[in-house]
Amino acid sequence: NAGVTQTPKFQVLKTGQSMTLQCAQDMNHEYMSWYRQDPGMGLRLIHYSVGAGITDQGEVPNGYNVSRSTTEDFPLRLLSAAPSQTSVYFCASSIGGMNTEAFFGQGTRLTVV
Amino acid sequence: GENVEQHPSTLSVQEGDSAVIKCTYSDSASNYFPWYKQELGKGPQLIIDIRSNVGEKKDQRIAVTLNKTAKHFSLHITETQPEDSAVYFCAASISGGSYIPTFGRGTSLIVHP
Numbered sequence: 001n002a003g004v005t006q007t008p009k010f011q012v013l014k015t016g017q018s019m020t021l022q023c024a025q026d027m028n029h030e031y032m033s034w035y036r037q038d039p040g041m042g043l044r045l046i047h048y049s050v051g052a053g054i055t056d057q058g059e060v061p062n063g064y065n066v067s068r069s070t071t072e073d074f075p076l077r078l079l080s081a082a083p084s085q086t087s088v089y090f091c092a093s094s095i096g097g098m099n100t101e102a103f104f105g106q107g108t109r110l111t112v113v
Numbered sequence: 114g115e116n117v118e119q120h121p122s123t124l125s126v127q128e129g130d131s132a133v134i135k136c137t138y139s140d141s142a143s144n145y146f147p148w149y150k151q152e153l154g155k156g157p158q159l160i161i162d163i164r165s166n167v168g169e170k171k172d173q174r175i176a177v178t179l180n181k182t183a184k185h186f187s188l189h190i191t192e193t194q195p196e197d198s199a200v201y202f203c204a205a206s207i208s209g210g211s212y213i214p215t216f217g218r219g220t221s222l223i224v225h226p
Contacts, residue, residue, distance in 0.1 A: 092156075100147075102147070
């Protein structure tokens with residue numbers, strides 16, 4: 001039972017570099033989302049998707065892009081990394097409907113220097 | 114949009130004591146209130162949830178109460194144990210809406226042996 005898989009677990013980037021954080025789920029969930037976790041700030045929503053081909057912005061979308069070409073995958077792209085994007089990133093998925101439990105990945109710790 | 118306030122940010126108790134974490138929400142349309150536990154280095158995991166048609170729910174040492182009129186809900190942990198030490202997040206969402214939860218800022222619970 002893989003659940004939600006995030007890669008990589010750790011990453012160090014230089015300012016201005018680009019990269020993609022991968023997220024895959026094998027539960028056939030329609031709803032997927034990306035959060036960033038910073039000390040004292042809780043979990044802040046970056047982008048989310050309610051199904052393949054549909055994405056929308058969350059609370060802190062600037063500097064991030066997403067796409068949802070399949071139900072399983074929801075990658076998060078940083079086009080030009082900045083030190084302010086140093087954070088722990090979590091991907092989550094949920095089945096929707098009346099059962100809205102979110103299943104989280106293990107997180108990606110990103111440091112931008 | 115929804116706003117969830119969570120208090121306290123840090124809670125320190127002795128093993129065997131009870132712990133209470135409180136949250137308030139702003140959107141009266143919210144009808145699903147989950148609580149997540151995050152252990153060090155891991156993603157959050159659902160521990161209990163409550164829906165708006167229920168005032169209280171218990172699961173062994175954990176209980177959640179909901180006051181829809183006052184728009185607040187609380188997590189109660191009795192007979193705390195060292196393994197209860199973690200960060201706890203409350204959240205609020207709307208079943209039938211975007212399903213994407215809004216999280217509180219988290220409470221770091223420390224249980225001293």
